[in-house]
Amino acid sequence: MSITDPQGFRAAGYAAGLKASNALDLAVVVNDGPQYVGAAVTTPNRFAAAPVYLTRDVAAGGRVRAVILNSGCANACTGERGRADAARMAELTAQSLEAEPSEVMVCSTGLIGSHLRMDLLATAIPEVCRQASDDGGDAAAQAIMTTDTVDKQAAREGAGGYRIGGMAKGAGMLNPAMATMLSVLTTDAVITPDLAREALAAAVGPTFNRMDSDGCQSTNDTVILLCSGASGVSAEPAEFTENLTALCADLVRQMLADAEGASHTIAVRVRGAASEAAAEAGARAVTSSNLVKAAIFGRDPNWGRILAALGTLDEETCPYDADSVTVAINGTVIFAAGAPSDSTPPDLSGHDVSIDIDLASGAAEATVFTNDLTHDYVEENSAYST
Amino acid sequence: MSITDPQGFRAAGYAAGLKASNALDLAVVVNDGPQYVGAAVTTPNRFAAAPVYLTRDVAAGGRVRAVILNSGCANACTGERGRADAARMAELTAQSLEAEPSEVMVCSTGLIGSHLRMDLLATAIPEVCRQASDDGGDAAAQAIMTTDTVDKQAAREGAGGYRIGGMAKGAGMLNPAMATMLSVLTTDAVITPDLAREALAAAVGPTFNRMDSDGCQSTNDTVILLCSGASGVSAEPAEFTENLTALCADLVRQMLADAEGASHTIAVRVRGAASEAAAEAGARAVTSSNLVKAAIFGRDPNWGRILAALGTLDEETCPYDADSVTVAINGTVIFAAGAPSDSTPPDLSGHDVSIDIDLASGAAEATVFTNDLTHDYVEENSAYST
Numbered sequence: 001m002s003i004t005d006p007q008g009f010r011a012a013g014y015a016a017g018l019k020a021s022n023a024l025d026l027a028v029v030v031n032d033g034p035q036y037v038g039a040a041v042t043t044p045n046r047f048a049a050a051p052v053y054l055t056r057d058v059a060a061g062g063r064v065r066a067v068i069l070n071s072g073c074a075n076a077c078t079g080e081r082g083r084a085d086a087a088r089m090a091e092l093t094a095q096s097l098e099a100e101p102s103e104v105m106v107c108s109t110g111l112i113g114s115h116l117r118m119d120l121l122a123t124a125i126p127e128v129c130r131q132a133s134d135d136g137g138d139a140a141a142q143a144i145m146t147t148d149t150v151d152k153q154a155a156r157e158g159a160g161g162y163r164i165g166g167m168a169k170g171a172g173m174l175n176p177a178m179a180t181m182l183s184v185l186t187t188d189a190v191i192t193p194d195l196a197r198e199a200l201a202a203a204v205g206p207t208f209n210r211m212d213s214d215g216c217q218s219t220n221d222t223v224i225l226l227c228s229g230a231s232g233v234s235a236e237p238a239e240f241t242e243n244l245t246a247l248c249a250d251l252v253r254q255m256l257a258d259a260e261g262a263s264h265t266i267a268v269r270v271r272g273a274a275s276e277a278a279a280e281a282g283a284r285a286v287t288s289s290n291l292v293k294a295a296i297f298g299r300d301p302n303w304g305r306i307l308a309a310l311g312t313l314d315e316e317t318c319p320y321d322a323d324s325v326t327v328a329i330n331g332t333v334i335f336a337a338g339a340p341s342d343s344t345p346p347d348l349s350g351h352d353v354s355i356d357i358d359l360a361s362g363a364a365e366a367t368v369f370t371n372d373l374t375h376d377y378v379e380e381n382s383a384y385s386t
Numbered sequence: 387m388s389i390t391d392p393q394g395f396r397a398a399g400y401a402a403g404l405k406a407s408n409a410l411d412l413a414v415v416v417n418d419g420p421q422y423v424g425a426a427v428t429t430p431n432r433f434a435a436a437p438v439y440l441t442r443d444v445a446a447g448g449r450v451r452a453v454i455l456n457s458g459c460a461n462a463c464t465g466e467r468g469r470a471d472a473a474r475m476a477e478l479t480a481q482s483l484e485a486e487p488s489e490v491m492v493c494s495t496g497l498i499g500s501h502l503r504m505d506l507l508a509t510a511i512p513e514v515c516r517q518a519s520d521d522g523g524d525a526a527a528q529a530i531m532t533t534d535t536v537d538k539q540a541a542r543e544g545a546g547g548y549r550i551g552g553m554a555k556g557a558g559m560l561n562p563a564m565a566t567m568l569s570v571l572t573t574d575a576v577i578t579p580d581l582a583r584e585a586l587a588a589a590v591g592p593t594f595n596r597m598d599s600d601g602c603q604s605t606n607d608t609v610i611l612l613c614s615g616a617s618g619v620s621a622e623p624a625e626f627t628e629n630l631t632a633l634c635a636d637l638v639r640q641m642l643a644d645a646e647g648a649s650h651t652i653a654v655r656v657r658g659a660a661s662e663a664a665a666e667a668g669a670r671a672v673t674s675s676n677l678v679k680a681a682i683f684g685r686d687p688n689w690g691r692i693l694a695a696l697g698t699l700d701e702e703t704c705p706y707d708a709d710s711v712t713v714a715i716n717g718t719v720i721f722a723a724g725a726p727s728d729s730t731p732p733d734l735s736g737h738d739v740s741i742d743i744d745l746a747s748g749a750a751e752a753t754v755f756t757n758d759l760t761h762d763y764v765e766e767n768s769a770y771s772t
Contacts, residue, residue: 046699046706047697077721340464
């Protein structure tokens, strides 16, 4: 159940000393081929971190031999020195693996605005590369953790026997004290560069991109797909994409379950929308409402806040008639035809809460996941950097 | 220092029994003329409450004799019955004052989705109207409070001796457990309907509309201006607008100071912007970041979160070059030229925190105010309706 399940991959985790706790904080994932196909989806944030720019360039080159990842420092908003540090991480990795620096992606996660300890990485990167092995997936998954309480890993088999593996840390917007959601996915299927890009984009859309804890967007979020082709099995595009999406959904479930500071997982489903974009906008309006999230923490079915959140969207973004909207919480309709329903308030004592909104203006739908707003969220996020 | 300071106005506050605490919960503001000019700015929320629709219609009519306001129930998302209840409030008020229902504005604040106790209001509205007096401003200001700890009132004198008075409750988005920010402004200046509308819109823009606690938008927010003309002084448009803006700013300061659950007031100023809209969008991106707000609660100058928030805006909404942005906290520059500044971390122990962002892409600026995200915010907003 790890990134080293597929053939052709080695990995390792190492304690470089970037974390004060001396926990694992450096990971490498090596693709031994015979193919070196890679693709990446990165944050749209305009203050994207130095390693994000580097990884985009490597993705454009299309040939990826390895990914080097560190926790304990985001290397974001670090200027020229940060860009040089990210480039040096790729160089050190390439030297250790007898690859080109242009074939090495870099990911960092941790505090924004502090510089990497390159003195430590100069010895640690060769060492983690030396240790990379075909059972190193677990250690790599542990090394990218920040405030995660458990590592997140998954694996699946596809038609003809190819495999997909994956690891993830954080939950980007779910547990944003970490500043970042990182994920590396591996497969030994024979995949073209185009299919790798398209399948990754298709898989990320309804999974990683539909988690939203607090509307905050990381400077470092990155999802990478590496393809070794070592199984010799040519994957059928639709089947591979479906399989990859299911694997991402599995990782997302693990992130939702581990979102620290949260006592509820909230699924906001908007259906009857004029378009998928309208449905997603409607769902995000609700998942980004502190008032809705605080009410659910308090097990208080204060549904007026759901409508107030939905009401902030303009007609163009999300067409609906306010008198035709129906809202249900945990299956109980609490608002319909412009007025409160005469129903027993839904029980919010369970961990999972569903908010179901029917806009009655079309056939599209989307579901966005979030967590409640809790004292632990405030505590964790008010005392992170110092 | 109240809405009854200007000549030609009477007001009262009354305990109708809408609040379980038996505190004052019903207010009336009566304009005795000789002019009955009125204007209103209301929430753009698409689930606007029944009284908001009624008040807009009265504003369109242009002649306003009175405003009836209740706390304890928002009368929002209440359907046909809610609209009938709001209309009945106007009727009862009009009957008591020998006015037309079409001359009475209505405001409600409290929980969304519950119905008004019209049985109580049927006797309470005639009584509060009977009690209206020229020293009733204080009681009216108290009667519109929800979770406010103090009433908010202000008054000013204008050129030639006309007066402006004002009261406000809540803080809309500052203390959103209330669901609403309401304000009634009065003046005895001689004002044309056009000037009333224009001056109110101009005054609300940089004051009430620049407070943002959690990005949540109320279904009931309303600001009303009533003009009696009783001083006989014709106000000069620019001077009146400036004076009214200053009065609104005074009320905003009182709301910021009373934002329950907050331990810091945060002023986010964005300058060097390509347009005022870009500056405001930049400032709102920061004021709506839970991560920024939680960090300031923790007195943690975790400035990377400010940049991450700013980075979420697209180029069209807010043009800037990431490497040219400068950020200062409490006067200390902490980020410039794409990299951290080598400065002593700013002290965040005081109540007021300033975040100053220079986008270096123009000459426009805007300041948006917010509060920090605290345990008290979560507590208050997780246990409101039940």
